Every structure is written in C-alpha cells, then in structure tokens.
Amino acid sequence: MKKTINWALAGTGGITNHFFVGLRAAEGACIKAAVSRTKENADKFAAQYGIEKAFDSFDNMLEDPAIDAVYIGTPHTTHRDMVVKALKAKKAVLCEKPTAINAGELKEMIGAARDNKTFFMEAMWTRFTPPLCKVREWLSQGFIGEVKMVQANFGFSTDLNPQGRLFNLELGGGSLLDAGIYPLSLASMVFGGKKPEKISSQAYFGETGVDEEAAVILSYGGPRIAYAASAIRTAMVNDGWIYGTQGRIHLPGFVFSHKAILMLDGRYDYTYEPDFYSNGYNYEAEAVMDCIREGKTESEVMPWAESLVLMETMDEIRRQWNFKYPCER
Incomplete structure (x- = not known):
C-alpha cells in the first residue's frame, strides 16, 4: 500500500473543482483541507466535498503539520507569494499553470524549492494523461x-x-x-x-x-x-x-x-x-505523489527548466x- 499524502487545496474556483475530482480518485491521496480568502467560501467548499478542515488563512494552513502537499488553484498573480511561502514551510507544491506571471517570479519559486529541498511542479496535467x-x-x-x-x-x-x-x-x-x-x-x-x-x-x-x-x-x-x-x-x-x-x-x-x-x-x-478513470487530473496527482514519496524535488515529465523555458x-x-x-x- 502506498503512503498516504495529505493535501490542502488553495482556491475554490472552477479549476480547483476539476482537480478535486481527479485527486479524490487518485490512489494514496487524502484531501485534508480547503483554503479560500473568505471563511464562507472555505466552509462551503469543504462541506460540499466532505473535506475535514477549512481555512480562510493560507498562512494558518501552512502551520498544520498534517498537511504534506498543497495544490494552488488561485489566480496567476497570487502564485509567487503562495508558492514561496508553502515551500519555505516544507510543503510540496503543485501550482496551476502558468506558475507565474513572468520568468522572474518563477525563478524565485524554483530557488525556494531548491533551497528548501521541497517538491515543486507546474500543474501541466495533460502531460500525464x-x-x-x-x-x-x-x-x-x-x-x-x-x-x-x-x-x-x-x-x-x-x-x-x-x-x-x-x-x-x-x-x-x-x-x-x-x-x-x-x-x-x-x-x-x-x-x-x-x-x-x-x-x-x-x-x-x-x-x-x-x-x-x-x-x-x-x-x-x-x-x-x-x-x-x-x-x-x-x-x-x-x-x-x-x-x-x-x-x-x-x-x-x-x-x-x-x-x-x-x-x-x-x-x-x-x-x-x-x-480513462476519473477526469484525467488523477494521473498528474498520482505522479506528483510518487515523486514526493521518492523524495524528489521535481518531476522528470514537467521539470523546472522546461517550465522556465x-x-x-x-x-x-x-x-x-x-x-x-x-x-x-
């Protein structure tokens, strides 16, 4: 049996809903927390999908020792700060594409992943279907x-x-x-x-x-x-x-x-x-969790260098x- 990876989902919009469906079907995944800018949205999303915890603070979620990985499905302009914070907290990160607004922001993220020896990948889900x-x-x-x-x-x-x-x-x-x-x-x-x-x-x-x-x-x-x-x-x-x-x-x-x-x-x-089983996002999620279990900091299928290119x-x-x-x- 594969080691269970506990996830937090940041963002409650359409793309996060799609990822939730795939992640729920992925072997070895446990969705522990939902994060939104408002408590109302976080509670609503958690209740809709039966998620244990709801946070209206990304920082508070990062303090939870039960969380192993964070999926970030918020608007592009928010990615850099959230990714860097999560990596500094030693949480593995799967960030929706595009990971950043520009290459300068992405370089900061890659640097944080490298410095903290923590997994980070751009969520190019189609690569894994x-x-x-x-x-x-x-x-x-x-x-x-x-x-x-x-x-x-x-x-x-x-x-x-x-x-x-x-x-x-x-x-x-x-x-x-x-x-x-x-x-x-x-x-x-x-x-x-x-x-x-x-x-x-x-x-x-x-x-x-x-x-x-x-x-x-x-x-x-x-x-x-x-x-x-x-x-x-x-x-x-x-x-x-x-x-x-x-x-x-x-x-x-x-x-x-x-x-x-x-x-x-x-x-x-x-x-x-x-x-196909589930909606296709499950293949990406399973690949990410395999990388985390193997102690990798990046994916060979969607490596940092290619995201930067x-x-x-x-x-x-x-x-x-x-x-x-x-x-x-």
Whole structure:
C-alpha cells in the first residue's frame, strides 16, 4: 500500500473543482483541507466535498503539520507569494499553470524549492494523461521519423465578464497565459524542452485590455517549426498534430483528448484509446505523489527548466506585443 499524502487545496474556483475530482480518485491521496480568502467560501467548499478542515488563512494552513502537499488553484498573480511561502514551510507544491506571471517570479519559486529541498511542479496535467504518455513513447521510438512540425490550438468562447479572471488584467487575464500555454507546452514537449530560436506572434486585444486571441509561430532550428493558437472568445477546433518525415500523430480535442492516432503515411494507422478513470487530473496527482514519496524535488515529465523555458517564451511573446500586466509595471 502506498503512503498516504495529505493535501490542502488553495482556491475554490472552477479549476480547483476539476482537480478535486481527479485527486479524490487518485490512489494514496487524502484531501485534508480547503483554503479560500473568505471563511464562507472555505466552509462551503469543504462541506460540499466532505473535506475535514477549512481555512480562510493560507498562512494558518501552512502551520498544520498534517498537511504534506498543497495544490494552488488561485489566480496567476497570487502564485509567487503562495508558492514561496508553502515551500519555505516544507510543503510540496503543485501550482496551476502558468506558475507565474513572468520568468522572474518563477525563478524565485524554483530557488525556494531548491533551497528548501521541497517538491515543486507546474500543474501541466495533460502531460500525464495516457494519450500524451503514449505520444512520448511513439516519439522516443522514432515511429514518425524526424519531427518537423507541431500544430495545436486551444480556443473557446466565453461571455465577456470584465471582473472575471479571464478578462481582468489585475488577475493576469488573457488567452496566452490561460489557454495558449497548452499548445506551447505540447511543442516544448515534442522538441525536448528546448528554447525556441525564433518567435513571431500576433494578438487581438479586447475592450478590457487582455489578449482575447493569439497566434504564435516558433522555430526550433532547421525544419523544426511549431504553430500555436489560443482564444477566449472564439471557439476553435482544438486538435493537436505532430508531423514527421515518416508519418504523423493526431490528438483529437487536444487538451481533453482521450485518444491519440498514429498514422504512418498510409502504411499503418493505429488509434490508442485507453480506458480513462476519473477526469484525467488523477494521473498528474498520482505522479506528483510518487515523486514526493521518492523524495524528489521535481518531476522528470514537467521539470523546472522546461517550465522556465515556457515562461520565458511567453515573456518574449508579450514583449513583442508591448504588453505588461499592472503588477509588472
């Protein structure tokens, strides 16, 4: 039997609800505490899901010796301070993507994890789902030959809410950080976590000042090119494609895909569609808990260096747009 890991969930919004469902199904997980800015929200979330403890103070939660790991699902602008505090308290941290507003903040987090010898990872949950694990296997075995191009979109249409997280500059809103990080992460995974040699991008800014849609082209040297698009007011076909010299890989639905399709230029087509249990976030949670049990400070699947490359990439994209958040000015 695996050692039980006791979790606290910080934040009670939609993404934390999704993670709760996955974590509840993960072997060896015990959800001990809920944390919110108000006692009312913390109590409501804890009561809804049968969680033992509710806190309206993140600092007070960190003083609880029963807590082994903290999941942070609050707005991006709050991540740095919460992550650093938790790591200094020797609590393992899984922080929602993007981990920070910019690379400078992320470097502080990585430094805190290193100094305190405590586990820290960006919550790129898609990396751990069976289809993406199978894709990495196919790529490592060279099934599609030399990879030349990656193309992926993640765009959805939501109603304009100037105070909502997606449209609020004060909360790090916009399509790039919220949605664009997924296709950028796929390209990074395929091309070995390397920093792009060249980046070109375009964005449309809506009435609240956030990027409502964006398109990015990245060059990884030679023929290796990636295209990533994101949107928060435009419903897109959210597929992922990986093209090689001998075939291609298709991820229908991309972020939420339950299957991966391998196509070897007419010689062989194979659809990998394993049984899923829970909502997919459980695979990430189980991988994190395995790392904690093994005394690791970072994940080999989503290492600090790659999270930093992704953050630096998004910093460069926003530099091209001359776009900074209020907290950066």
